[in-house]
Amino acid sequence: MKFTRRQIIVSGAGLAAGAGLNPLLAQAPLKLTTIPSSGQQVPAIGIGCRNYRGSLNSDDMGVFTDTFATFHRLGGTVIDTSPNYGNSEEIIGHIMAELGIRNQLWVATKVDREDRASGITRMERSFELLGGDNFELMQVHNLRGTAIQLETMAAWKEQGRFRYIGVTTSSEQQYQAMIDVMSRQTLDFIQVDYSLGNRSAAERLLPMALEKGIAVLVNLPFGRGRLFNAVGDRPLPDWAADIEATSWAQVFLKYIMSHPTGAIPIPGTTKPHHAEDNMAAARGRLPDANLRREMENFIDPLLG
Numbered sequence: 001m002k003f004t005r006r007q008i009i010v011s012g013a014g015l016a017a018g019a020g021l022n023p024l025l026a027q028a029p030l031k032l033t034t035i036p037s038s039g040q041q042v043p044a045i046g047i048g049c050r051n052y053r054g055s056l057n058s059d060d061m062g063v064f065t066d067t068f069a070t071f072h073r074l075g076g077t078v079i080d081t082s083p084n085y086g087n088s089e090e091i092i093g094h095i096m097a098e099l100g101i102r103n104q105l106w107v108a109t110k111v112d113r114e115d116r117a118s119g120i121t122r123m124e125r126s127f128e129l130l131g132g133d134n135f136e137l138m139q140v141h142n143l144r145g146t147a148i149q150l151e152t153m154a155a156w157k158e159q160g161r162f163r164y165i166g167v168t169t170s171s172e173q174q175y176q177a178m179i180d181v182m183s184r185q186t187l188d189f190i191q192v193d194y195s196l197g198n199r200s201a202a203e204r205l206l207p208m209a210l211e212k213g214i215a216v217l218v219n220l221p222f223g224r225g226r227l228f229n230a231v232g233d234r235p236l237p238d239w240a241a242d243i244e245a246t247s248w249a250q251v252f253l254k255y256i257m258s259h260p261t262g263a264i265p266i267p268g269t270t271k272p273h274h275a276e277d278n279m280a281a282a283r284g285r286l287p288d289a290n291l292r293r294e295m296e297n298f299i300d301p302l303l304g
């Protein structure tokens with residue numbers, strides 16, 4: 001199914017009206033994070049595109065496009081993808097062109113090859129698929145071929161082909177390797193797994209990022225489904241009102257955003273109503289250090 005741009009905008013507007021979001025909160029400013037290496041400010045939340053896969057002619061494309069239109073309408077710009085996620089880059093490139101929003105977005109992708117030549121081929125293909133004049137962040141995916149890929153990436157950054165370079169992981173087993181790379185290389189970004197239920201990165205990586213002025217993207221902010229499964233159908237605790245959170249997703253995202261690094265969660269979603277829910281986390285109050293501890297004490301027994 002192919003949606004026209006008007007159909008997408010109309011359905012997005014209907015969603016906002018139907019969602020019953022607190023109108024006062026909807027007018028609160030979107031939180032921004034400052035990237036230490038440049039001073040550029042970006043929205044404090046993004047979107048992860050790991051599950052944008054499939055045929056360009058499938059019915060899913062309409063829902064994917066609607067999700068992106070919703071994210072963009074609510075002020076979202078930071079998107080994260082990878083050539084490693086099936087044909088996500090192709091789909092995202094197509095959606096951005098269809099909506100005419102490519103140059104308004106802050107695009108991050110990755111390179112996942114061991115050797116120099118195939119890394120170059122892979123990155124050139126990302127440029128083709130994602131298009132646009134501005135390309136913000138290239139990351140070494142899961143530290144694959146780190147040293148060799150960073151050489152090419154640093155040279156291309158110098159040439160202005162992208163603005164920032166970084167490395168990613170989503171496994172504690174790679175944290176020592178992350179520490180080594182962060183010590184030896186000049187990085188603008190790291191991307192790590194960090195959530196209310198998975199806090200090792202806050203002990204081992206985030207203090208170093210803060211000290212060295214490296215910006216942080218956060219993958220697996222919900223631990224995929226783990227945090228939602230842990231809370232089940234429990235009502236929100238009273239303290240959720242103190243941070244103006246109206247859903248569990250907002251609680252989990254606000255926890256990440258309140259880390260002193262200004263960590264930017266990139267929740268993966270392919271659903272317009274989830275994009276709307278997640279973007280609401282970037283408005284209103286964030287937890288202070290005391291409430292962050294209370295949130296940790298709340299979740300730990302539920303995770304067992």
Ligand SMILES: NC(=O)c1ccc[n+]([C@@H]2O[C@H](COP(=O)([O-])OP(=O)(O)OC[C@H]3O[C@@H](n4cnc5c(N)ncnc54)[C@H](OP(=O)(O)O)[C@@H]3O)[C@@H](O)[C@H]2O)c1
Binds near residue numbers: 141170274
């Ligand atoms: N090593 C790496 O570099 C690495 C590894 C993993 C992930 N990543 C990046 O990080 C992104 C996020 O990770 P992830 O997608 O694997 O995991 P995640 O963000 O922790 O969880 C995604 C899951 O949460 C659901 N969800 C999203 N918003 C929701 C909401 N408001 N309420 C209820 N459920 C919600 C999604 O379902 P719906 O689609 O139905 O909304 C999806 O099943 C990825 O897309 C990717 O860009 C990078």
